[in-house]
Amino acid sequence: MTAKSNFEIDILNVPTSKINTVDFDHLSFGNVFTDHMFYCDCIDGVWNQPLIRPYAPFLLDPSAKVFHYGQAIFEGMKAYKDSNDDVWLFRPDQNFERFNNSAKRMAMPEVPEDIFMNGLKTLVDMERNWSKKGIGNSLYIRPFMIATGTGVVAAPSNQYRFMIILSPAKSYYSGEVKVIIAEHYSRAANGGIGAAKAAGNYSAQFYPTKLANENGFQQIIWTDDATHTKLEEAGTMNVFFRINDTLYTAPTSERILDGVTRKSLLAIAEKENIAVDVRSVLVSELVEAAKNGSLKEVFGAGTAAVVNPIVGFSYQDVYYELPKIDNSMAMLLKDKLTNIQYKIDEDSFGWTVKV
Numbered sequence: 001m002t003a004k005s006n007f008e009i010d011i012l013n014v015p016t017s018k019i020n021t022v023d024f025d026h027l028s029f030g031n032v033f034t035d036h037m038f039y040c041d042c043i044d045g046v047w048n049q050p051l052i053r054p055y056a057p058f059l060l061d062p063s064a065k066v067f068h069y070g071q072a073i074f075e076g077m078k079a080y081k082d083s084n085d086d087v088w089l090f091r092p093d094q095n096f097e098r099f100n101n102s103a104k105r106m107a108m109p110e111v112p113e114d115i116f117m118n119g120l121k122t123l124v125d126m127e128r129n130w131s132k133k134g135i136g137n138s139l140y141i142r143p144f145m146i147a148t149g150t151g152v153v154a155a156p157s158n159q160y161r162f163m164i165i166l167s168p169a170k171s172y173y174s175g176e177v178k179v180i181i182a183e184h185y186s187r188a189a190n191g192g193i194g195a196a197k198a199a200g201n202y203s204a205q206f207y208p209t210k211l212a213n214e215n216g217f218q219q220i221i222w223t224d225d226a227t228h229t230k231l232e233e234a235g236t237m238n239v240f241f242r243i244n245d246t247l248y249t250a251p252t253s254e255r256i257l258d259g260v261t262r263k264s265l266l267a268i269a270e271k272e273n274i275a276v277d278v279r280s281v282l283v284s285e286l287v288e289a290a291k292n293g294s295l296k297e298v299f300g301a302g303t304a305a306v307v308n309p310i311v312g313f314s315y316q317d318v319y320y321e322l323p324k325i326d327n328s329m330a331m332l333l334k335d336k337l338t339n340i341q342y343k344i345d346e347d348s349f350g351w352t353v354k355v
């Protein structure tokens with residue numbers, strides 16, 4: 001159940017834009033933000049006036065619950081500019097729905113649809129000059145919500161702030177990605193919060209990922225927490241495996257996040273008559289396929305990089321290198337998806353929403 005809001009957004013513009021100070025050719029991901037931010041507070045279950053204000057730090061009480069109990073969730077999405085200077089969102093309904101599922105799991109209030117969608121569209125529209133044409137360029141959108149209520153009592157907050165900030169982005173290239181298959185640490189557990197985009201899920205990955213980095217691996221392929229035999233996600237992305245000409249990815253679950261990129265790639269693969277099998281892949285199957293040469297590709301899928309090809313993996317201290325192939329499914333699917341997002345190909349799925 002969500003509260004109803006009929007509030008118009010109260011907008012205060014910056015006196016002068018800082019856009020001319022930004023070097024759009026050398027953006028590092030997620031470090032530059034646009035001129036304005038959107039926010040709306042929820043106090044005792046009542047959503048207040050939504051605001052757009054110049055992007056700036058803000059004050060919180062030291063006892064705010066977000067600092068102590070990590071009651072915080074986020075989303076990640078992008079806006080794309082086409083060759084006619086129109087700006088498009090990609091399946092924003094999916095992010096909205098997932099955001100409120102995350103909110104529910106973290107005992108936070110659900111954000112009313114008009115606040116989320118009007119906030120999103122108004123802010124992206126105001127900042128449309130920050131959206132640049134050309135494949136790879138995008139405006140990364142970060143909606144998030146934090147518990148702002150005070151008191152070091154381990155109980156849900158009575159106050160929350162929902163915010164949206166925007167960051168111009170270039171195409172994301174992480175270099176060659178080698179991964180290590182998790183044998184001890186876990187990203188998520190049954191009954192836990194792995195299916196939510198909850199802040200703590202990400203900080204919990206930092207330490208094991210740091211250990212992997214120290215050993216020369218960029219990412220971890222997470223396995224199921226109970227047995228470490230099933231392949232689940234790659235870092236903060238869903239993961240796909242191509243064995244011979246079939247594409248495999250695990251079904252979403254309490255431990256596997258329902259990625260918008262994942263489900264979009266699955267739909268495109270189906271349309272392209274690529275054989276797809278949505279089921280858990282075992283670590284033993286992956287090792288076997290790598291040994292007998294039937295393992296062709298492994299790639300992560302998520303909004304930031306779209307697809308992130310993996311060049312090899314390590315398991316039980318043995319490194320398996322993937323073959324270098326010409327007709328990569330990862331690249332085919334990435335191109336098809338990007339062409340829809342940038343309005344180069346017709347969007348037969350009805351995924352794109354004009355701002």
Ligand SMILES: *Cc1c(COP(=O)(O)O)cnc(C)c1O
Nearest residue numbers: 236237238257259260261302303
């Ligand atoms: C956000 C996220 C993904 C990817 O989701 P998209 O909607 O495709 O960006 C996958 N796994 C995890 C753990 C995530 O947090």
